[in-house]
Every structure is written in structure tokens, then in C-alpha cells.
Amino acid sequence: MIDKTSPMPLYFQIEEAIKQKIDKGEWESETMIPSEREFAENYEVSRMTVRQAINNLVNEGYLTRRKGKGTFVSAKKIEQKLLGLTSFTEDMKSRGFRPASRLISFQKTTAENRVAKALEIKEGQVIYEIRRVRLANDIPMAFETTYVPADLLELNESHIKQGSLYSEVENAGFVIDYATQSLEASISGEAESEILEITKGAAVLLIKRQTYLTTGRPLELVQSVYRGDRYKFMIDMKR
Ligand code: 16G
Structure with a gap:
């Protein structure tokens, strides 16, 4: 050969x-x-x-x-189409993977300036701060930090631990409308490396999403760190 x-x-x-x-x-x-x-x-x-x-x-x-x-x-990367506004749970299920979360922290806290601006609330207003490791077939895929205004809906810690945030929101009668999202290259820091079981300095994808309800109100501000060795985003383009 x-x-x-x-x-x-x-x-x-x-x-x-x-x-x-x-x-x-x-x-x-x-x-x-x-x-x-x-x-x-x-x-x-x-x-x-x-x-x-x-x-x-x-x-x-x-x-x-x-x-x-x-x-x-190497393990095959999960391909995610950048089309449609889906949740992690939906994405994994549609690919035949078993989604799960490891709850790192779940707390009510006050919004600092940056978060307040994104959620269109006043600085100091109460928000949920949720940190989760998202797993597919027990393999850590992403580390996600989510902020949700606390006056919008009551979130239950054990539901978030076991299930889907978007389902909770929809079950409460809200309709999720659209999101703006950015995707950047980055390298994993010490804490992320430990959580995602990758070496420090490994390539990761940093994703920031702001999601809105049909009422026009921001639902969430999310910062996710996805493993670069497991994830690949796909876009279809038409001319
Ligand atoms: C995805 C979203 C995140 C959303 C989460 C809800 C990206 C980059 N982020 O991870 O914004 O909060 O899904 O997932 O796709 P859940 O309904 O399974 O909790």
C-alpha cells in the first residue's frame, strides 16, 4: 500500500x-x-x-x-444541525442517545449587571443560576450555566436535575419562540477539564444563547462549554 x-x-x-x-x-x-x-x-x-x-x-x-x-x-463526534431551537434533551433523544444531567449547583441569586441586561431585568433582581453537566449515554458533553428570571416561573430543583428545562417552561404554559446564539473556539480551563473529563487546554466550543418567549420576554441566558472532541455543528446553506 x-x-x-x-x-x-x-x-x-x-x-x-x-x-x-x-x-x-x-x-x-x-x-x-x-x-x-x-x-x-x-x-x-x-x-x-x-x-x-x-x-x-x-x-x-x-x-x-x-x-x-x-x-x-477517536469517538465519532455528535453532529448537531444549527437549525431549529431545540433543547439538549431533544437533541440527544433525536440521535438515539440517553440524555442526563449532573447538577453542579442550583440556586436563587441576584443578577449582576451583565446578566440583568441580557434578561432585561433590573440589576439585583432574583434569578435562578443553574450549573449542569449535560451527558449523553453517561459521557459528559457540555458544561452549562443557565440564568432564568425567578419572577417568570417557579423552577423545581429535582425536576431540573432529572429532566428538561424547556419541558418545565412549556409545562408552565409558556411558548419558547426564538434565540440568538454565538459560537466561539476556546480552550478548557482547569475546572471545566475536570468536569468534562478532558485535559486542561483541550479544544472546546463556547456557546452563548439568549432565548425569548413569544411574549417577547427573555427566558434564559446560557453559557455552555461543549467538548471539541465530541461535538460538531452543521449548517446547511442555500444560495
Ligand atoms: C441546550 C441549549 C440551552 C438550553 C438547554 C435546555 C445549546 C447551546 N443550549 O443545551 O440554551 O437551556 O438546551 O435543555 O444548545 P433541557 O431542556 O434539556 O434542559
């Missing part, structure tokens, strides 16, 4: 060979790939060349190194 007379560098040819095995499903997610030595023997190239190919694939996210264990095919 490796052509030593080709002008394509050997490491590049090895990368392509590995990518093909992954794309064809010959090597599934979480499969441990052969060692550098085995690769070098199979392809009759130096271990340096193999290392270069593997490093590139780790950097591109195809492969993941686990200390003391080996190198594995």
Missing part, C-alpha cells in the same frame, strides 16, 4: 492508509491501533515516519492517545 517511489511523503501515505481504515469502518471508534513498531514493520518504514503520521492524526482528531494504554481511534 505504501509506494516508496511516489513523490508523496511516506508519513502522508501512512496517514491516508489509516484514515481509509477509519472511514471504511474497518477500524471502529475506540479501537486500539497497532503500535509504532508494528506499523514500522508492516510498512517497512522507520518508526520516526510512523510517529510523524500518528502525531498528525492525533492533532487532527482522528486518533487519541491514552497514557500508558496506547493510541485509539
